[in-house]
Structure formats: C-alpha cells, structure tokens
Amino acid sequence: MSKQPHIAVSPQQVAEHVIVCGEPDRVNRISALLEQVELLADNREFRLMNGLYQGKLITVCSTGVGAPSAIIALEELNLCGAKYVVRVGSAGALQHDIALGELIVAEAAVRDEGGSKAYVASEFPACANRHLLFGIEAYLVENNYPAHVGLVRSHDSFYRDDEDSICQLWSQKGVLGADMETSALLTVGRLRGLKVASILNNVVLYQQDVQDGVNQYVNADNVMMQGELVASRAALHALWLQP
Ligand SMILES: O=P(O)(O)O[C@H]1O[C@H](CO)[C@@H](O)[C@H]1O
Numbered sequence: 502m503s504k505q506p507h508i509a510v511s512p513q514q515v516a517e518h519v520i521v522c523g524e525p526d527r528v529n530r531i532s533a534l535l536e537q538v539e540l541l542a543d544n545r546e547f548r549l550m551n552g553l554y555q556g557k558l559i560t561v562c563s564t565g566v567g568a569p570s571a572i573i574a575l576e577e578l579n580l581c582g583a584k585y586v587v588r589v590g591s592a593g594a595l596q597h598d599i600a601l602g603e604l605i606v607a608e609a610a611v612r613d614e615g616g617s618k619a620y621v622a623s624e625f626p627a628c629a630n631r632h633l634l635f636g637i638e639a640y641l642v643e644n645n646y647p648a649h650v651g652l653v654r655s656h657d658s659f660y661r662d663d664e665d666s667i668c669q670l671w672s673q674k675g676v677l678g679a680d681m682e683t684s685a686l687l688t689v690g691r692l693r694g695l696k697v698a699s700i701l702n703n704v705v706l707y708q709q710d711v712q713d714g715v716n717q718y719v720n721a722d723n724v725m726m727q728g729e730l731v732a733s734r735a736a737l738h739a740l741w742l743q744p
C-alpha cells in the first residue's frame with residue numbers, strides 16, 4: 502500500500518503501538534523519551550516519529566485540534582497496522598479539585614463532538630480499553646503520581662456563547678475534564694477494533710479563562726510540562742505492557 506494521504510506514511514513505517522497527541526511539537530517532546538528516534542513525516546497537522554521504548558517500537562503522531570483530524574489520523578494509522586493507541590492530550594478541568602498539571606485518565610467520554618456521530622449514534626458508548634487503562638494506572642500508582650480517573654467530555658468548541666452553562670452541567674454530572682478528541686478516538690477506535698485509551702494533562706482550572714490556561718501551557722509553564730511528561734511516561738509504559 503502506498504503512502505496515506507494525510508499522515509504521509511506507508512504501512513511498513515507505523516508501529517502497532519502508537520501515541521497520539523494534538524500538538525505537533527509534543528511529538529518531539531514525547532519522542533525525546535525514546536531511543537533511535539526517526540522523523541517519518543511532517544504533513545499538515547500530522548507529525549510522525551518512530552523510536553524505541555525499552556526495545557519496543559513506538560510511533561508518535563500528532564492529530565491537530567478536534568475530532569475530524571483526529572479521526573483521519575486514527576483511520577490512516579489503522580490502515581497502516583496500528584493496534585494500540587494512547588492519546589496524551591491536554592484538557593480543561595470541570596472540577597475544582599483538579600490542579601494545573603494534574604492528570605485525568607478517561608475511563609469513558611461524553612460524545613459531545615460531531616466526528617464520531619458521523620459513524621454511529623451517540624447512544625454508542627465511548628469507553629477506553631481496560632488493558633491500557635490498567636497499564637496507565639499501574640505506572641501512576643507505582644510512581645506515586647495521583648491522578649483523577651473517570652469521565653471526560655469531548656466537544657467541538659470552547660468559544661460557544663453558552664460555554665459556561667455547558668461546563669456547569671457536565672461538572673454537576675461528575676465529569677472531570679474536557680478535551681476535543683478523546684470520545685472520537687475511543688468510539689471510532691472501538692468500531693475499527695483498535696485498543697484505545699486517553700490520558701489528559703489539566704491546563705485550565707475549572708472556571709478559569711480557557712485562553713489564559715492554554716496560553717500558559719503554550720508558554721511552557723513548569724507544572725503543566727511536568728504533567729505532560731508524566732502522562733507521556735504512563736502512556737509509554739501502558740503500550741510497552743501490551744503484546
Ligand atoms: O493539547 P491537545 O492534545 O491538542 O488537546 C487539547 O488542546 C486543544 C485545544 O487547545 C484541543 O485539541 C484539546 O483537545
């Protein structure tokens with residue numbers, strides 16, 4: 502099979518074990534934890550690198566912002582032979598007790614984005630793979646990093662006029678945080694037979710201005726960079742445990 506049109510790699514280049522993230526530069530930071538790193542492609546929002554983690558080949562791929570481009574990446578990674586996919590993302594908290602740089606592990610996600618609904622009605626659940634979840638939690642417990650484990654919500658815009666009331670609603674239902682890709686990856690991944698999980702680094706306090714939060718993260722605020730590093734290590738460990 503020839504090169505995929507968006508991720509710009511061919512099947513022989515992609516590992517069965519994959520980390521995805523929104524931001525292309527995060528691919529470089531995650532790949533810094535790998536050995537023998539190779540840049541595979543850098544096309545649109547999709548940057549892909551390969552490297553070894555304790556001897557296991559890992560592909561790291563950025564997916565851009567939002568469900569549509571994340572789904573394109575996931576579909577093309579699947580066509581290239583990916584089997585296990587962990588998202589290392591960022592999120593905004595929906596609970597007051599989640600500090601900046603603390604991690605949210607998604608057991609399941611509210612499907613408030615349009616991408617996955619193009620595949621299947623929203624009654625279909627968006628659940629993480631339990632083996633990957635086990636691996637993520639095992640790493641965090643062993644290394645003494647407390648995390649918030651539960652529900653997240655994925656959405657298509659945080660600039661809506663009714664954003665505050667939407668966040669309040671899901672917060673009251675116990676949802677921990679919001680991102681834009683987790684539910685699409687869990688849903689489409691499940692439909693395609695992929696094993697998928699998502700671990701999110703909190704970059705916006707609940708009821709903080711989203712622009713301020715994301716800007717601080719972009720400006721490499723230490724606490725949030727530490728959260729990203731721990732999330733990356735937990736994802737690598739979970740992938741490494743899989744066959
Ligand atoms: O940091 P990433 O992985 O891109 O995740 C979050 O950040 C972006 C919004 O700022 C969205 O993609 C959202 O899901």
Ligand SMILES: O=c1cc[nH]c(=O)[nH]1
Nearest residue numbers: 592593679680681705
């Ligand atoms: O509040 C936030 C921050 C990052 N990403 C989101 O989707 N929401």
